[in-house]
Amino acid sequence: QKEVEQNSGPLSVPEGAIASLNCTYSDRGSQSFFWYRQYSGKSPELIMFIYSNGDKEDGRFTAQLNKASQYVSLLIRDSQPSDSATYLCAVLYGQNFVFGPGTRLSVLP
Amino acid sequence: EAGVAQSPRYKIIEKRQSVAFWCNPISGHATLYWYQQILGQGPKLLIQFQNNGVVDDSQLPKDRFSAERLKGVDSTLKIQPAKLEDSAVYLCASSLWGGNTEAFFGQGTRLTVV
Numbered sequence: 001q002k003e004v005e006q007n008s009g010p011l012s013v014p015e016g017a018i019a020s021l022n023c024t025y026s027d028r029g030s031q032s033f034f035w036y037r038q039y040s041g042k043s044p045e046l047i048m049f050i051y052s053n054g055d056k057e058d059g060r061f062t063a064q065l066n067k068a069s070q071y072v073s074l075l076i077r078d079s080q081p082s083d084s085a086t087y088l089c090a091v092l093y094g095q096n097f098v099f100g101p102g103t104r105l106s107v108l109p
Numbered sequence: 110e111a112g113v114a115q116s117p118r119y120k121i122i123e124k125r126q127s128v129a130f131w132c133n134p135i136s137g138h139a140t141l142y143w144y145q146q147i148l149g150q151g152p153k154l155l156i157q158f159q160n161n162g163v164v165d166d167s168q169l170p171k172d173r174f175s176a177e178r179l180k181g182v183d184s185t186l187k188i189q190p191a192k193l194e195d196s197a198v199y200l201c202a203s204s205l206w207g208g209n210t211e212a213f214f215g216q217g218t219r220l221t222v223v
Binding site: 004006008034042043044045046049088090095096097098099100101102 | 140142144149150151152153154157159164165200202211212213214215216217
């Protein structure tokens with residue numbers, strides 16, 4: 001059973017703070033990892049993907065991957081109220097995207 | 110570039126009725142996915158096509174769900190007969206070839222079974 005786990009939240013952070021979202025996965029052989037954002041009532045949209053150990057930065061977003069610990073994280077710097085959404089971690093197992101349950105983030109003005 | 114198109118957006122049916130959803134993926138995308146997303150949960154893969162062949166349907170309840178992708182483009186997902194627990198958003202997604210490429214999602218169909 002290939003699993004992806006996330007804390008469901010809600011995670012509340014004040015505006016301007018750093019939001020840290022975590023994800024663990026069960027299959028050590030996984031190679032590709034994706035973070036999707038899903039606003040209430042909308043479909044998921046890709047924020048970032050990461051394949052290699054270490055950090056990958058894109059604007060206010062940083063994805064971190066530690067394959068030895070089977071751990072992926074997403075940091076959102078200078079959080080804005082518009083970042084309030086559910087963040088889905090997805091792991092590519094072979095050709096299948098397996099999604100975690102999502103973490104609901106609330107950025108408080 | 111046009112996105113993934115789905116219809117209908119909303120559907121309300123009574124239990125034991127049948128329903129069908131339609132998806133048109135992004136042009137040139139070989140891989141098509143159908144996901145079921147129950148409120149408060151992450152998307153769960155129902156079936157994955159590579160062109161018009163099935164790659165994975167291990168989580169598709171085959172006694173009531175069926176899907177096809179004729180000519181490797183459009184796809185339909187059918188539920189017959191529907192149960193109350195089928196109430197969910199059905200998301201269609203596509204990707205170039207299902208490898209290290211992102212999946213793009215359609216707007217989804219919200220199904221309510223009463």
